[in-house]
Amino acid sequence: MFLDRIVATKRQEVETLKQTLSMADAEKRIAELPPCRGFERALVERNRPVGLIAEVKKASPSKGLIRPDFHPVGLAEAYERAGTDCISVLTDVDYFQGSNEYLAEIRQRVAVPLLRKDFTIDERQIYEARLIGADAILLIAAILTPRQLADFHTLGRDVGLDVLVEVHNRPELETVLEFGQATLIGVNNRDLKTFVTDLSVTEQLIGLMPAGVVAVSESAIATTEDVAYVRGAGAQAVLIGEHFMRQPSVEDAVNELLGPAKKEGAAR
Numbered sequence: 001m002f003l004d005r006i007v008a009t010k011r012q013e014v015e016t017l018k019q020t021l022s023m024a025d026a027e028k029r030i031a032e033l034p035p036c037r038g039f040e041r042a043l044v045e046r047n048r049p050v051g052l053i054a055e056v057k058k059a060s061p062s063k064g065l066i067r068p069d070f071h072p073v074g075l076a077e078a079y080e081r082a083g084t085d086c087i088s089v090l091t092d093v094d095y096f097q098g099s100n101e102y103l104a105e106i107r108q109r110v111a112v113p114l115l116r117k118d119f120t121i122d123e124r125q126i127y128e129a130r131l132i133g134a135d136a137i138l139l140i141a142a143i144l145t146p147r148q149l150a151d152f153h154t155l156g157r158d159v160g161l162d163v164l165v166e167v168h169n170r171p172e173l174e175t176v177l178e179f180g181q182a183t184l185i186g187v188n189n190r191d192l193k194t195f196v197t198d199l200s201v202t203e204q205l206i207g208l209m210p211a212g213v214v215a216v217s218e219s220a221i222a223t224t225e226d227v228a229y230v231r232g233a234g235a236q237a238v239l240i241g242e243h244f245m246r247q248p249s250v251e252d253a254v255n256e257l258l259g260p261a262k263k264e265g266a267a268r
């Protein structure tokens with residue numbers, strides 16, 4: 001099963017991080033960084049009726065190579081011109097052909113808040129995310145114990161990051177709601193264990209979320225009908241990768257799928 005393999009790889013990566021990243025040193029360096037740009041706030045204040053997290057994604061285990069001609073900074077700049085509220089950057093190397101470098105480079109060039117999209121299983125990865133320039137991290141309920149979810153959420157917030165907590169079924173959502181801290185919750189329409197996608201998962205789960213939670217519908221969104229459906233189900237924001245990555249101009253693709261932005265992307 002892919003998720004188990006990915007987590008096994010992450011354990012190895014964490015072993016390496018233990019050699020290379022001292023927690024005390026990381027804390028010192030983080031204290032000197034400028035504050036994060038508000039990721040969750042950007043989704044609340046959104047540029048369109050539905051908030052948009054657009055993803056920079058070269059490949060995936062389910063689809064293989066998605067965008068052969070892949071220039072992460074150029075893609076992020078195009079997303080910014082399209083008035084994207086937030087950008088998600090895959091940093092996993094082995095399964096998504098992502099890189100921490102991509103996120104760090106994008107951070108230098110765009111003002112849009114960035115999600116570090118990876119499989120977080122250890123505190124050190126949270127420090128690392130902050131140090132490479134992320135504004136938010138993803139916590140995937142399917143690979144964490146309730147205790148880890150709560151602890152990692154607290155640590156993320158303590159170092160200034162926003163936290164997107166991802167669920168795919170009702171037990172996971174109930175665990176997340178039990179610890180009571182999550183304000184930004186993503187429903188993954190893709191089952192990470194089977195890769196089966198089903199937009200109705202969004203409808204099934206968003207109704208169970210308390211008012212005040214910012215709900216994001218993630219994965220397998222590709223048409224205006226898909227967007228209308230998940231909005232109708234209560235999603236305040238959508239996270240879209242593959243559909244944009246398959247279009248020659250991601251800037252045009254954003255405007256075609258979601259309509260014109262209220263304010264132009266930062267013309268810098």
Ligand SMILES: O=P(O)(O)OC[C@@H](O)[C@@H](O)c1c[nH]c2ccccc12
Nearest residue numbers: 188218219220221239240241242243
């Ligand atoms: O490319 P898509 O189907 O539009 O999906 C984007 C995003 O939701 C997906 O990449 C994703 C959602 N949760 C994840 C967790 C890990 C890796 C990837 C993901």
